[in-house]
Amino acid sequence: xxxxxxxxxxxxxxxxxxxxxxxxxxxxxxxxxxxxxxxxxxxxxxxxxxxxxxxxxxxxxxxxxxxx
Amino acid sequence: xxxxxxxxxxxxxxxxxxxxxxxxxxxxxxxxxxxxxxxxxxxxxxxxxxxxxxxxxxxxxxxxxxxxxxxxxxxxxxxxxxxxxxxxxxxxxxxxxxxxxxxxxxxxxxxxxxxxxxxxxxxxxxxxxxxxxxxxxxxxxxxxxxxxxxxxxxxxxxxxxxxxxxxxxxxxxxxxxxxxxxxxxxxxxxxxxxxxxxxxxxxxxxxxxxxxxxxxxxxxxxxxxxxxxxxxxxxxxxxxxxxxxxxxxxxxxxxxxxxxxxxxxxxxxxxxxxxxxxxxxxxxxxxxxxxxxxxxxxxxxxxxxxxxxxxxxxxxxxxxxxxxxxxxxxxxxxxxxxxxxxxxxxxxxxxxxxxxxxxxxxxxxxxxxxxxxxxxxxxxxxxxxxxxxxxxxxxxxxxxxxxxxxxxxxxxxxxxxxxxxxxxxxxxxxxxxxxxxxxxxxxxxxxxxxxxxxxxxxxxxxxxxxxxxxxxxxxxxxxxxxxxxxxxxxxxxxxxxxxxxxxxxxxxxxxxxxxxxxxxxxxxxxxxxxxxxxxxxxxxxxxxxxxxxxxxxxxxxxxxxxxxxxxxxxxxxxxxxxxxxxxxxxxxxxxxxxxxxxxxxxxxxxxxxxxxxxxxxxxxxxxxxxxxxxxxxxxxxxxxxxxxxxxxxxxxxxxxxxxxxxxxxxxxxxxxxxxxxxxxxxxxxxxxxxxxxxxxxxxxxxxxxxxxxxxxxx
Numbered sequence: 001x002x003x004x005x006x007x008x009x010x011x012x013x014x015x016x017x018x019x020x021x022x023x024x025x026x027x028x029x030x031x032x033x034x035x036x037x038x039x040x041x042x043x044x045x046x047x048x049x050x051x052x053x054x055x056x057x058x059x060x061x062x063x064x065x066x067x068x
Numbered sequence: 069x070x071x072x073x074x075x076x077x078x079x080x081x082x083x084x085x086x087x088x089x090x091x092x093x094x095x096x097x098x099x100x101x102x103x104x105x106x107x108x109x110x111x112x113x114x115x116x117x118x119x120x121x122x123x124x125x126x127x128x129x130x131x132x133x134x135x136x137x138x139x140x141x142x143x144x145x146x147x148x149x150x151x152x153x154x155x156x157x158x159x160x161x162x163x164x165x166x167x168x169x170x171x172x173x174x175x176x177x178x179x180x181x182x183x184x185x186x187x188x189x190x191x192x193x194x195x196x197x198x199x200x201x202x203x204x205x206x207x208x209x210x211x212x213x214x215x216x217x218x219x220x221x222x223x224x225x226x227x228x229x230x231x232x233x234x235x236x237x238x239x240x241x242x243x244x245x246x247x248x249x250x251x252x253x254x255x256x257x258x259x260x261x262x263x264x265x266x267x268x269x270x271x272x273x274x275x276x277x278x279x280x281x282x283x284x285x286x287x288x289x290x291x292x293x294x295x296x297x298x299x300x301x302x303x304x305x306x307x308x309x310x311x312x313x314x315x316x317x318x319x320x321x322x323x324x325x326x327x328x329x330x331x332x333x334x335x336x337x338x339x340x341x342x343x344x345x346x347x348x349x350x351x352x353x354x355x356x357x358x359x360x361x362x363x364x365x366x367x368x369x370x371x372x373x374x375x376x377x378x379x380x381x382x383x384x385x386x387x388x389x390x391x392x393x394x395x396x397x398x399x400x401x402x403x404x405x406x407x408x409x410x411x412x413x414x415x416x417x418x419x420x421x422x423x424x425x426x427x428x429x430x431x432x433x434x435x436x437x438x439x440x441x442x443x444x445x446x447x448x449x450x451x452x453x454x455x456x457x458x459x460x461x462x463x464x465x466x467x468x469x470x471x472x473x474x475x476x477x478x479x480x481x482x483x484x485x486x487x488x489x490x491x492x493x494x495x496x497x498x499x500x501x502x503x504x505x506x507x508x509x510x511x512x513x514x515x516x517x518x519x520x521x522x523x524x525x526x527x528x529x530x531x532x533x534x535x536x537x538x539x540x541x542x543x544x545x546x547x548x549x550x551x552x553x554x555x556x557x558x559x560x561x562x563x564x565x566x567x568x569x570x571x572x573x574x575x576x577x578x579x580x581x582x583x584x585x586x587x588x589x590x591x592x593x594x595x596x597x598x599x600x601x602x603x604x605x606x607x608x609x610x611x612x613x614x615x616x617x618x619x620x621x622x623x624x625x626x627x628x629x630x631x632x633x634x635x636x637x638x639x640x641x642x643x644x645x646x647x648x649x650x651x652x653x654x655x656x657x658x659x660x661x662x663x664x665x666x667x668x669x670x671x672x673x674x675x676x677x678x679x680x681x682x683x684x685x686x687x688x689x690x691x692x693x694x695x696x697x698x699x700x701x702x703x704x705x706x707x708x709x710x711x712x713x714x715x716x717x718x719x720x721x722x723x724x725x726x727x728x729x730x731x732x733x734x735x736x737x738x739x740x741x742x743x744x745x746x747x748x749x750x751x752x753x754x755x756x757x758x759x760x761x762x763x764x765x766x767x768x769x770x771x772x773x774x775x776x777x778x779x780x781x782x
Contacts, residue, residue: 032308
């Protein structure tokens, strides 16, 4: 503990780190929302939504696919 | 594309499922005992091994890490293979993981019964077991990533993201919170002290809820709910957004467990802000789960599996709304330290985790044994018993919490506390503790019906250890294809995905933890605060062994209702030598932070403590505190004193500085004996005949020290 905090305190302006990380977080998240609402991804999302159901052959997939 | 033939490992899933059921029964039975003990202290049996302070961590750990833990692994081992169209990476790793985890659970139960504990909530296990957990967890991750890398499916389905985030975060949390310095082969002190220790503990504690009880179960939900309902997820887009939001936000919310404590204000505010934001991604998950059932609600009527899942997701929504509300400072000032917290976590544990596990098991058993459920009717009965059990569990506790907190805060028109005797406020709500036992019993009976039902289903069906499957080989292009979005590419690259997820949670962790390391300069030191004497240190370790901190906080909040009852509010600087901190999170008994202040509101004599620990009901007939008669019989082990002093010195407690003589560890026992004799002589004056080498003397010494350091000026 003494060791770690010694080195951390030695970094100049370490207090700035949290602000940078908040900024990264915010930008990443905005990017994620933009990506999620991009039109070209819609078909992919529809496919992925029923992904868990697709894996077994023989389950009645016809009625599912008609519904959305 | 050529088709490849392989098999799914169902046997490991079966074993994890059986372990889930077994530990569910054990954990909830112990919970029932704990509930009984709070209603009727006679159920502590006057035995060291069975007092509430030791039973409570067995219950919480068994339910969280044994029941839900095995539930997580059941879900992961079943769904991962199928979502990736491949067998688990290594059977050997699977079995080491399985038996290793069960061995950890057994050793946890044994050490808790023996009173071997670090005192940190949900991280009570001592250092050798902490190391074992790390190893087994890495084996689990290795097996999971091996499987992901050998997959035949191109994309990683949303459940798998949740599993990856769970693996990474739990590893970081567990290691971060378990950094401790051993002083014997089964005991250690944490490197953090006081405020830092509390902040790290609740950074861990809250995220254990987030990443052990929530994210893996969301992964479970995203796989088993669509399966059981035979419906696609309502919105895959929503699942992406709420996944990233959840793992980013959760990690910052820990300080909401420390509102109005001696934690610096900025950290408290940060915790509140992020807790409120958490409603959004949590409810995103809830709506996504419930709306997946759109157009399929008729199935809920017929299927017990779906009934369990619907109530589970609803309970998730309730507790993730309630949690942020409890993080508001003014709400928290009322609910904290009361049974409201206990009711809140049980909505999560019984509702979200319990019911989702039951739903999964009711789905898995017929599926894996290739038969129908033995009795759908019995499963329905289980559902109603469980639901009623939850209501009967939670409502009395909510009611009791409101009653008690208002009694704590009520003043007479003359400005005195209306209920100055803490015990009055307990006696008032003991009927609620009885009602809670009823709720727990109903829930347990339901569980018992499930055990019978599932075992019958298993004997009826036929189990295939290795289920045959086939899928086309994967020819994956590691490069981003033209027009392929970043996230879609990312989903195909599990290693990059893991790194990003790690960065996501580390950012939050860094924000919270870096200032922790720097906090020393933020804590005003108080000159009069001195290290514990060797006898007090030994007494403190007995206090930890008996789990006194499960019912007694040591943190007076700056409210008039608290300073009137207990004395001066707690300051950050008072705890600089507290490895670990013992602030506590629940007041089943009164706060003890000012217990030792001479002439203070809480002050008791040596003989009072002696008689009270021997038989609390003799002092107060209504008391629900267990008796500790063995403290009077058992000799204090002073052979550990030098090692303890050395460990504390290494952690920065100034036993190596003035006024302590050089090599204090070697002569510390002289001071210990001297102080013990003083207390014994005082007891003798009051007519109590006890030798100075008993454990109770050390406990009294510690209790008499509490809060004394900053009281002398008055």
